[in-house]
Amino acid sequence: MTTVTQLKCACPKCLCIVSVEDAINKDGKYYCSEGCAEGHQTLKGCHHQGCEC
Ligand SMILES: [Zn+2]
Numbered sequence: 947m948t949t950v951t952q953l954k955c956a957c958p959k960c961l962c963i964v965s966v967e968d969a970i971n972k973d974g975k976y977y978c979s980e981g982c983a984e985g986h987q988t989l990k991g992c993h994h995q996g997c998e999c
Pocket residue numbers: 955960961962978992993994997
């Protein structure tokens with residue numbers, strides 16, 4: 947039995963879909979990258995082309 951749970955990255959400008967297993971969990975929200983998880987205070991963008999975050 948396989949459970950695949952996919953969520954949109956919690957960063958508002960990010961379009962990435964992440965699986966719960968691979969996501970960065972911060973404060974109960976799931977993010978696709980460290981940059982998204984920290985709110986892009988020091989890291990711009992994510993590693994995904996087409997996102998404007
Ligand atoms: Zn993204």
